[in-house]
Amino acid sequence: MEEPATILSALLNRRSISRLKEPGPTLEQLDTIIRAGASAPDHGRLKPWRFVIFQGEARFRFGELLAESLKLRIERQGLTASESQLEKEKFKLLRAPVIVAVCAAIDHEHSIPAIEQFAATAAACENMLIAATALGIGSMWRTGDPSYDISIKAALNLKESDMVTGWLYFGSAEAKTVPNIQNYNHSQYVTYWH
Numbered sequence: 702m703e704e705p706a707t708i709l710s711a712l713l714n715r716r717s718i719s720r721l722k723e724p725g726p727t728l729e730q731l732d733t734i735i736r737a738g739a740s741a742p743d744h745g746r747l748k749p750w751r752f753v754i755f756q757g758e759a760r761f762r763f764g765e766l767l768a769e770s771l772k773l774r775i776e777r778q779g780l781t782a783s784e785s786q787l788e789k790e791k792f793k794l795l796r797a798p799v800i801v802a803v804c805a806a807i808d809h810e811h812s813i814p815a816i817e818q819f820a821a822t823a824a825a826c827e828n829m830l831i832a833a834t835a836l837g838i839g840s841m842w843r844t845g846d847p848s849y850d851i852s853i854k855a856a857l858n859l860k861e862s863d864m865v866t867g868w869l870y871f872g873s874a875e876a877k878t879v880p881n882i883q884n885y886n887h888s889q890y891v892t893y894w895h
């Protein structure tokens with residue numbers, strides 16, 4: 702695990718870490734990470750977020766569902782999935798000790814627009830990555846085709862109109878991370894409106 706960081710240094714130095722190993726966050730750290738997620742700004746206080754945690758054997762069992770859904774997606778294109786494609790999908794969640802699927806249970810009847818409900822869950826994701834970084838835990842936000850697959854949404858207890866905002870991977874970084882803020886010139890993205 703890396704050294705704990707202050708919130709500001711966590712914000713400025715957070716990196717996506719694709720290779721994450723044991724140990725994962727402790728129960729207490731995971732609880733802090735989830736609470737950080739649920740502290741995100743949330744228009745209308747609708748609490749649209751749902752957090753589905755995968756660890757241990759559950760990662761492999763869900764991987765079997767991921768592989769099955771990939772097989773069907775490929776078949777729907779009139780093609781056949783290769784063994785290596787299916788194997789890769791099956792073991793996907795083993796890339797970190799803990800994965801949290803952050804989902805948006807969207808109330809489409811509500812006056813708060815759906816995109817703002819989704820935005821609250823994206824803010825939750827970022828809060829969680831920052832909390833993890835501040836705790837010295839490596840993290841990565843992933844999405845991909847399963848996020849939009851109805852069968853995967855159903856397996857996560859979501860409706861078709863709900864969204865999977867991110868699969869957040871948590872664990873210990875295999876190598877020391879390099880901050881990405883150095884030499885970063887943000888002026889091209891910033892203007893002052895007069």
Ligand SMILES: Cc1cc2nc3c(=O)[nH]c(=O)nc-3n(C[C@H](O)[C@H](O)[C@H](O)COP(=O)(O)O)c2cc1C
Pocket residue numbers: 715716717718842843844845866867881
């Ligand atoms: C909504 C969202 C989805 C992402 N999905 C993926 C993904 O599926 N695979 C991946 O390798 N990285 C994914 N990322 C991470 C970005 O690739 C990463 O943030 C970017 O490369 C910048 O690197 P950094 O996070 O270290 O600054 C995603 C990030 C966001 C915000």
